[in-house]
Amino acid sequence: xxxxxxxxxxxxxxxxxxxxxxxxxxxxxxxxxxxxxxxxxxxxxxxxxxxxxxxxxxxxxxxxxxxxxxxxxxxxxxxxxxxxxxxxxxxxxxxxxxxxxxxxxxxxxxxxxxxxxxxxxxxxxxxxxxxxxxxxxxxxxxxxxxxxxxxxxxxxxxxxxxxxxxxxxxxxxxxxxxxxxxxxxxxxxxxxxxxxxxxxxxxxxxxxxxxxxxxxxxxxxxxxxx
Amino acid sequence: xxxxxxxxxxxxxxxxxxxxxxxxxxxxxxxxxxxxxxxxxxxxxxxxxxxxxxxxxxxxxxxxxxxxxxxxxxxxxxxxxxxxxxxxxxxxxxxxxxxxxxxxxxxxxxxxxxxxxxxxxxxxxxxxxxxxxxxxxxxxxxxxxxxxxxxxxxxxxxxxxxxxxxxxxxxxxxxxxxxxxxxxxxxxxxxxxxxxxxxxxxxxxxxxxxxxxxxxxxxxxxxxxxxxxxxxxxxxxxxxxxxxxxxxxx
Numbered sequence: 001x002x003x004x005x006x007x008x009x010x011x012x013x014x015x016x017x018x019x020x021x022x023x024x025x026x027x028x029x030x031x032x033x034x035x036x037x038x039x040x041x042x043x044x045x046x047x048x049x050x051x052x053x054x055x056x057x058x059x060x061x062x063x064x065x066x067x068x069x070x071x072x073x074x075x076x077x078x079x080x081x082x083x084x085x086x087x088x089x090x091x092x093x094x095x096x097x098x099x100x101x102x103x104x105x106x107x108x109x110x111x112x113x114x115x116x117x118x119x120x121x122x123x124x125x126x127x128x129x130x131x132x133x134x135x136x137x138x139x140x141x142x143x144x145x146x147x148x149x150x151x152x153x154x155x156x157x158x159x160x161x162x163x164x165x166x167x168x169x170x171x172x173x174x175x176x177x178x179x180x181x182x183x184x185x186x187x188x189x190x191x192x193x194x195x196x197x198x199x200x201x202x203x204x205x206x207x208x209x210x211x212x213x214x215x216x217x218x219x220x221x222x223x224x225x226x
Numbered sequence: 227x228x229x230x231x232x233x234x235x236x237x238x239x240x241x242x243x244x245x246x247x248x249x250x251x252x253x254x255x256x257x258x259x260x261x262x263x264x265x266x267x268x269x270x271x272x273x274x275x276x277x278x279x280x281x282x283x284x285x286x287x288x289x290x291x292x293x294x295x296x297x298x299x300x301x302x303x304x305x306x307x308x309x310x311x312x313x314x315x316x317x318x319x320x321x322x323x324x325x326x327x328x329x330x331x332x333x334x335x336x337x338x339x340x341x342x343x344x345x346x347x348x349x350x351x352x353x354x355x356x357x358x359x360x361x362x363x364x365x366x367x368x369x370x371x372x373x374x375x376x377x378x379x380x381x382x383x384x385x386x387x388x389x390x391x392x393x394x395x396x397x398x399x400x401x402x403x404x405x406x407x408x409x410x411x412x413x414x415x416x417x418x419x420x421x422x423x424x425x426x427x428x429x430x431x432x433x434x435x436x437x438x439x440x441x442x443x444x445x446x447x448x449x450x451x452x453x454x455x456x457x458x459x460x461x462x463x464x465x466x467x468x469x470x471x472x473x474x475x476x
Contacts, residue, residue, distance in 0.1 A: 012473045081432055083459050083471040220461025 036107035235290035261438035314386035320378035356384035376407025
């Protein structure tokens with residue numbers, strides 16, 4: 001059979017449908033992880049224990065989704081021998097679900113902190129932490145859009161955006177050190193906030209990992225963003 | 227370093243009415259395995275057979291150059307027998323002669339005038355290179371047709387090696403073999419490339435991915451893309467190659 005003849009006939013229908021479904025579920029997992037991270041900061045700002053508890057519960061759904069997606073990736077590799085863009089897509093899915101899972105774990109850690117400090121006033125007004133969250137949310141949104149559309153232009157400036165998050169983290173850390181030196185009774189609360197900032201900094205790093213994987217998926221070229 | 231350089235190769239069948247290969251240009255590296263892939267009828271076997279003028283057995287017209295070690299094999303003065311000694315071939319179906327293992331391997335060297343002890347040495351060496359010696363060394367006088375398909379195919383490889391070629395062409399050598407025999411032949415190919423330049427036609431893309439260093443994709447008589455195997459299977463440049471290797475046409 002010549003290529004010209006077969007061009008009229010769709011091939012590997014079930015495989016193609018499974019691959020599409022895989023991408024949809026990775027997208028869904030990414031949205032859930034992103035929402036968890038956003039809600040964790042909302043819960044912190046509003047000292048909302050109910051929202052914090054919900055984030056911790058929802059982590060289980062994300063864990064299950066990761067397990068299921070990984071399983072399906074392994075099956076597609078084992079049974080369908082994917083090549084070229086399909087192989088890159090499945091490889092990317094397997095890598096970025098780990099990042100999404102870590103993001104939701106970090107959101108869960110922030111939610112745990114919220115439960116511990118929800119009854120106390122913040123040691124400082126929360127300005128830079130929501131700013132870090134906003135930048136990382138923007139990065140995750142762009143990752144998800146790039147993953148679904150294959151348009152990677154918006155990932156180009158991720159290193160700069162990550163630098164911005166890192167700079168905010170340094171600023172917060174210095175500020176918290178000053179507070180604890182001046183008012184040692186706030187050591188515990190300041191330490192909690194320091195952890196929140198550290199988790200947000202890590203979320204920025206995960207967004208960079210995801211972006212570099214998506215660039216590879218689309219272009220076939222490996223590029224490290226950090 | 228390239229062993230074979232193909233320039234503007236065109237092959238026509240049926241008195242020029244079927245244009246089977248169109249302006250193919252490719253360099254084939256020395257001591258590497260180059261896999262030719264593509265759908266049925268794309269010209270990959272025609273291309274393979276053009277490398278030792280096997281197409282001439284049929285009614286074909288060839289235009290262009292196939293330069294091996296700096297000499298165009300389509301030049302008038304080329305001795306085709308010597309060419310096919312230098313560029314050996316193994317076919318899809320194992321095709322041992324209906325004679326003993328020993329005589330199968332000794333057949334070529336005998337034609338070229340080899341006799342006695344030197345012949346014994348060549349038979350042993352060729353069977354060892356084809357990873358068959360351990361299985362047959364005590365049954366060299368047995369009829370080759372009594373052996374399994376995998377063993378017969380390795381015998382054909384030993385027979386090709388016995389005349390000391392520099393290039394070996396494989397035309398779907400594993401398509402009639404079971405997975406274990408296939409795996410033995412694939413291991414053998416990898417071992418042989420140290421001493422030989424190998425070109426293999428395969429319909430099995432996983433096989434091309436597993437064994438070859440370079441892969442060339444043919445479609446409708448044209449060479450669409452040729453590159454390192456990892457590049458062809460991970461990031462093909464041409465959309466048609468991508469559609470083919472992912473199993474989606476069009």
